[in-house]
Amino acid sequence: MKWSALILLLCMTAVVLGAGCTSSGAEEGVPFYSLDDMGALSVTGISSVYEETATGISSGNEGVSLSSLFFSGNYGNVHAILAAPSHPIAAVVMVPGAGVAAAAHQERAVSYAEKGIAMLVLDLRGNGGGTTGHTEGLSGDLRRFSSGNTPQWYLTIGDIMAARMMLTERFGVPVYIIGSSNGGMTGVVAASIDSGDAGYFGVSTSGISVAGDASPDAQTFVRSVDPGAYVAGISPDPVWLFHSPSDSVIPYQNGLSLFNAAEDPKNFEVFNGTHGITSEVDTRITGVILTF
Numbered sequence: 001m002k003w004s005a006l007i008l009l010l011c012m013t014a015v016v017l018g019a020g021c022t023s024s025g026a027e028e029g030v031p032f033y034s035l036d037d038m039g040a041l042s043v044t045g046i047s048s049v050y051e052e053t054a055t056g057i058s059s060g061n062e063g064v065s066l067s068s069l070f071f072s073g074n075y076g077n078v079h080a081i082l083a084a085p086s087h088p089i090a091a092v093v094m095v096p097g098a099g100v101a102a103a104a105h106q107e108r109a110v111s112y113a114e115k116g117i118a119m120l121v122l123d124l125r126g127n128g129g130g131t132t133g134h135t136e137g138l139s140g141d142l143r144r145f146s147s148g149n150t151p152q153w154y155l156t157i158g159d160i161m162a163a164r165m166m167l168t169e170r171f172g173v174p175v176y177i178i179g180s181s182n183g184g185m186t187g188v189v190a191a192s193i194d195s196g197d198a199g200y201f202g203v204s205t206s207g208i209s210v211a212g213d214a215s216p217d218a219q220t221f222v223r224s225v226d227p228g229a230y231v232a233g234i235s236p237d238p239v240w241l242f243h244s245p246s247d248s249v250i251p252y253q254n255g256l257s258l259f260n261a262a263e264d265p266k267n268f269e270v271f272n273g274t275h276g277i278t279s280e281v282d283t284r285i286t287g288v289i290l291t292f
Contacts, residue, residue: 033154039223047073048165064113078159079130083109084118090174091118091167097181101129145221160190174198180277188227191234199238203277206254228261235263242281249275
């Protein structure tokens with residue numbers, strides 16, 4: 001067994017190189033994940049079924065309700081929080097970065113809802129929140145891929161699609177995907193293969209690459225989750241990317257490279273700070289959404 005470095009991935013320096021490809025979800029009523037001849041991921045059979053519990057009304061704005069949700073039917077229960085005004089004009093799925101639970105974005109979700117934008121924040125698998133999952137990153141996922149099991153990143157992409165579907169069905173408004181850092185990576189793939197979203201906002205994110213001497217199997221897996229291989233497919237929906245020149249986690253140039261791989265309409269903006277979504281970026285994102 002051989003190890004090879006993966007570049008530009010948080011908390012992850014190497015992956016096990018193994019053999020095999022993967023598809024899953026042959027049972028009726030569950031998602032089906034598969035790769036085409038070019039190594040691109042396809043996801044079908046996503047369920048937007050969920051259970052919801054009201055958790056209160058946000059202080060200072062009686063029109064914003066807060067709730068806790070669990071999506072079922074997509075390989076385990078996936079937790080999310082939702083802040084929604086009475087009559088939203090748009091909605092967003094927020095995909096947090098590595099190790100960031102949904103609860104950390106509750107104040108952000110309320111601020112969007114107070115502007116008329118419903119925000120659903122996913123508790124990503126293995127992120128330490130209300131959804132179970134492994135914490136082994138892409139190294140653990142490649143082992144699953146090589147043994148014919150479904151990688152967690154694939155499941156997360158399906159979770160994003162399920163959340164988008166739920167918001168569309170519930171509110172009947174345009175639904176955007178916002179992804180920060182690692183969440184931005186899975187968000188790109190979901191926005192590309194899901195025809196129902198209205199656009200994508202990526203913050204402090206980039207593509208993923210594999211060492212040149214990696215085995216064909218490792219290259220196939222990395223290609224299947226590499227945002228750089230999918231971002232052009234978001235067009236004709238718009239892409240906005242935000243990156244700080246002071247980012248010490250994912251270099252600014254790598255974010256710019258992802259932008260260069262996107263197709264029009266697209267926009268790239270710098271922001272103050274270091275790594276991850278900020279209130280400054282929130283203001284820009286909500287401003288864009290409210291102009292549509």
